[in-house]
Amino acid sequence: MHADAAQSAIDTFVSAFNASDDAYVTSLLSQALTSDVVLWGPPGRSEGIEAVERFVRDIRRHPAGPGTMVRCSGVDMPDEWARYRWVFTTPGGGPRLAGTDVVHLRQGLIDQVIIFAGDLEPAG
Numbered sequence: 493m494h495a496d497a498a499q500s501a502i503d504t505f506v507s508a509f510n511a512s513d514d515a516y517v518t519s520l521l522s523q524a525l526t527s528d529v530v531l532w533g534p535p536g537r538s539e540g541i542e543a544v545e546r547f548v549r550d551i552r553r554h555p556a557g558p559g560t561m562v563r564c565s566g567v568d569m570p571d572e573w574a575r576y577r578w579v580f581t582t583p584g585g586g587p588r589l590a591g592t593d594v595v596h597l598r599q600g601l602i603d604q605v606i607i608f609a610g611d612l613e614p615a616g
Contacts, residue, residue: 533607
């Protein structure tokens with residue numbers, strides 16, 4: 493897997509959270525994800541672009557208002573797996589959440605997303 497293709501799929505996925513309207517979310521996710529994508533995250537395990545789309549739309553409807561999702565790190569990619577850090581901020585200094593996603597890519601598209609939200613507690 494070429495790192496540029498992975499970064500493009502990741503950036504397209506992240507941009508779905510910032511789409512100007514819900515119809516554009518579907519288009520962006522279709523460009524970044526396989527049809528059988530599996531999402532592992534806070535709501536549990538879900539499958540398919542429609543399930544990821546529901547998750548993205550829920551984030552877009554944050555009670556504090558529409559937020560902004562950005563990739564805030566490089567893309568680290570050993571073979572077909574990649575990881576990156578992200579941050580989601582809401583308007584007016586509202587809630588902020590950061591985390592790390594680990595994605596698996598197949599033929600330039602994301603077929604698995606594992607979402608780790610928040611920071612890890614120190615060991616001990």
